[in-house]
Amino acid sequence: MRCATTLRLATAAGRLNAMRRGRGTGTRADIEALAEAVEIEEISP
Numbered sequence: 001m002r003c004a005t006t007l008r009l010a011t012a013a014g015r016l017n018a019m020r021r022g023r024g025t026g027t028r029a030d031i032e033a034l035a036e037a038v039e040i041e042e043i044s045p
Helices: 003-019 028-035
Strands: none
Touching (some): 003 028
């Protein structure tokens, strides 16, 4: 799995968990659907 894919999935999982007030009940399908909307941009230090 590429780093960008891993970052998108991790971000989506965290976002879903926050939306459900920390219940950790998101499914893989939910996380993958949210991951499609995650945009990654490089920033300068």
